[in-house]
Amino acid sequence: DQQVKQNSPSLSVQEGRISILNCDYTNSMFDYFLWYKKYPAEGPTFLISISSIKDKNEDGRFTVFLNKSAKHLSLHIVPSQPGDSAVYFCAASAAGNTPLVFGKGTRLSVIA
Amino acid sequence: DTGVSQNPRHKITKRGQNVTFRCDPISEHNRLYWYRQTLGQGPEFLTYFQNEAQLEKSRLLSDRFSAERPKGSFSTLEIQRTEQGDSAMYLCASGDTGSLDGTDTQYFGPGTRLTVL
Numbered sequence: 081d082q083q084v085k086q087n088s089p090s091l092s093v094q095e096g097r098i099s100i101l102n103c104d105y106t107n108s109m110f111d112y113f114l115w116y117k118k119y120p121a122e123g124p125t126f127l128i129s130i131s132s133i134k135d136k137n138e139d140g141r142f143t144v145f146l147n148k149s150a151k152h153l154s155l156h157i158v159p160s161q162p163g164d165s166a167v168y169f170c171a172a173s174a175a176g177n178t179p180l181v182f183g184k185g186t187r188l189s190v191i192a
Numbered sequence: 193d194t195g196v197s198q199n200p201r202h203k204i205t206k207r208g209q210n211v212t213f214r215c216d217p218i219s220e221h222n223r224l225y226w227y228r229q230t231l232g233q234g235p236e237f238l239t240y241f242q243n244e245a246q247l248e249k250s251r252l253l254s255d256r257f258s259a260e261r262p263k264g265s266f267s268t269l270e271i272q273r274t275e276q277g278d279s280a281m282y283l284c285a286s287g288d289t290g291s292l293d294g295t296d297t298q299y300f301g302p303g304t305r306l307t308v309l
Contacts, residue, residue: 114298123196124235178296180225180298184232184233
């Protein structure tokens with residue numbers, strides 16, 4: 081069973097608009113969540129993280145929101161840029177320092 | 193460059209051959225992880241080390257797979273008697289449990305793409 085789910089395989093957004101990528105999890109032991117960005121033939125690049133004691137974390141154009149009661153998190157990118165086009169993975173760990181469990185990814189296309 | 197490095201970047205081999213991959217983590221990181229990614233999937237955990245100790249192995253890691261991290265520095269992942277189903281991207285990540293909040297953000301290398309013919 082999938083403990084981390086990204087239900088949208090793809091998303092298209094116009095340049096300058098907001099991109100919202102969603103992620104759901106089932107394991108209530110998860111307490112640390114991360115977003116990674118991946119280009120073809122490269123390893124995932126860390127973007128932003130959030131621990132379960134917070135409900136929001138911001139870093140420049142990237143904001144992650146965590147709703148623990150719904151077991152849901154989202155990544156907001158604003159404004160979206162063509163260079164943001166990539167596959168985005170949501171990942172989670174328990175106790176903040178165990179192996180990561182990843183979703184299947186969402187392919188974001190930012191159209192100029 | 194102080195990021196995670198992996199060698200080789202690409203490996204093509206024939207079924208039944210043995211292959212070995214190397215990962216050099218970020219120097220001050222005490223944890224090193226191996227993941228495997230296949231098409232359309234997210235990375236899946238294989239095994240990890242804290243310093244030189246191998247702490248956990250996934251059930252994905254069959255007896256044909258072995259990993260080492262001698263002296264707690266670089267790591268090698270060996271696959272014996274490769275099968276076509278082993279074709280995947282093998283990713284290495286490193287992290288540091290010594291962070292102030294105890295979390296272990298993992299930083300990934302570029303991966304080794306294995307193709308088994």
